[in-house]
Amino acid sequence: MSLAQSETAGALRADGGLTVGDRPQPRLSPIPNWNVRHGIAGVRRLAQLAGEQGMALETCLDGTGIAPAMLDGDEVDILVEQEIRLIRKLLLALPQARGMGLDLGLRHQLTDFGIWGYALISSRTLREAFQVCLRYIDLCCVFGKLACEESGGEVRVRFDYDQVPADIRPFVVERDAGAIAAVQRQICGVALPLRHVDLAYPRPAHAARLAAHFGLQPRYDAPGSMLVVASQVFDQPLPQANDATLRMCDAECRKLLARRQAYSGVAARVRDIILRCPAEALDMEAVAARLCMTGRTLRRHLSEQGTTFRALRDEVLQMLAEELLRTTPMKLDEVAERLGYSDSAAFSHAFKRWKGVAPRALGRS
Template sequence: MPSRASAKNQWDFRRGIATARVLVQLGCDHGASLDALLAGTQITPAQLEQSEGEIEASQEIQLIRNLLQALPHIPTLGLQAGTRYHITTYGLWGYALLSSPTLGDAFSMGSRMLNQTFSLTTHKVEQVGSQVQITSFSEHLPEDIRQFVLDRDRSAAITLQRELLGKPVPYNIVMMQRAEPSAELADAYTQVFGIRPLFGQTHDRSLLDAAVMHAPLPQANEHTAQMCEAMCRKLVEARSIRSGMADTVRNRLLRTPGHIPDMEEIAAEMRVTSRTLRRHLTAEGVTFRSLLEEVRSTLTEELMATADLTHGEIATRLGYADVTTFIEAFRRWKGMPPSAFRREQGLARGVTGRGIRRRFIPR
């Protein structure tokens, strides 16, 4: 189990206001009043409407406590909350997950950068034999909200995994420390996890086959991929407004996280030749390469600022053949290597500048 000090560092961080919106909406959907949910949190209704706001972990804890006090008759609140945290709830960090090559890569990045999430539990992911073992820790949390948070965070993880793979992740065993609940609640757990949990265990732990970690991520959830595309498009459009063919091409470059198509592919989808596509873009004063650089440059800066990816991880997500090619491109955009840009902007450096990172899942 993590030490008390390290556990605090892993959960007591400022988090996006989106988590408060999720919890407030859940409460309101069940009939709780907005005033009751926000009491003592120092969160205002106006803050809930802000896309870039942040709150302290202590404010979220008070909000959870209010939610439980307002709706004590609903034992599945935590599970319900977790199903409302979608990839797109997490902003660019969610895009970084969705564009990961495999589930193992997504796990590695997600576990390393837990402070980009809304988790209040802490986690340990390790491979034991042919299985991956995920252990959740909650002893650092107030007892009155502990089970809700465990349910919320584990349910949210399953929601993310399902959206990443496009199908449920098959768990072999799910363990819970809590005592055997009512049959109705046990059924609710079974529906979320896809397997009936073992209750009264020594740990809150899940096990699945390690082979699942090597599964390529297909970005199969069309709705989630579209929302990520819209989010990224908004970022890129803030830099430069496009119209006509240029806008169509740029939007297509953003459509498939983890795979940026070349001009031949886009032209084929548009049922024109690449020569015709090039001529239309030239008439609008742009080139395919300039649009591609525009997309990659903007997403690079955002991923550096919000997801703390290594240069190698960014290169993979933006379709570069290798990290060296990415670094050369970055020099063209900014006149300096990405490591110097990070220092100048006060951005986190990532694990290394060459894309080598710790993996939780051996490959």
């Protein structure tokens, strides 16, 4: 149901409410959690950009834990942490890509986002579509928190990306802004005229490209990143609105979100412990004790989430091993010790099981 406009300070909330005055604050999308999962669409677009810049797919994905074959799947999920690793690797290898975040975002199609995209396009108004967007924000590739506030005849879409690593933050903000613009244009049929754009980082070398896209000069080094549009456009009917389709899509979005969030339970806590204390990863009982449960209970929880302690351990240790071998001067026995192996031979055996090659075959970047 669309929300009534308000000329007093208020906020458009994903739960269908509008806060006014000193009542509840604007509804934010969930705080970033790098252990949650995203669909593969964002990674697919990143790999496409890397290929256009001359970077081989295998090189692009190496060390991220993402296999090339995963890009061909429509229902493949990856960890946000893996996508961060890929973005960081891309920007280090291809400095020119730092100015391509907006263009990358603009490439996104509604079909990239599966059922979430269909839910948006089936909404009756842009206001209703934005409610759906916020409610199921974890089903798309956006990294930060989003809030939508309304007052004085304006809607302000705020981007809170403080928890995104600083070295990739401008790229991610511009990519996500481009993706939102692309989705909005496909939903409405036309681009919305912007009144103001604030960006919470210094003016980049590609500022002219940003100004050309936004149709105005953004304000840089602002307190926060924000897009501002007129309130009236939020209540215009959408051309492909369909209540029955929206109800079906909403139900499917709830199911999909529940499946992804399930991975963020005990399994995510196990991954966190292994990341922080990899030397304990070889002992499930030690990890279970840190979670105040027995090994048997931990095994049951992980089984309910469709995974095992060994699978999580191997996933994290492989990722850490590749990063240490490629980006640090550590010797093989030092890496083995850091990851909790008794000696380099035990580590080499595990590495061959993961990668099919000895760790010494891995070149350093």
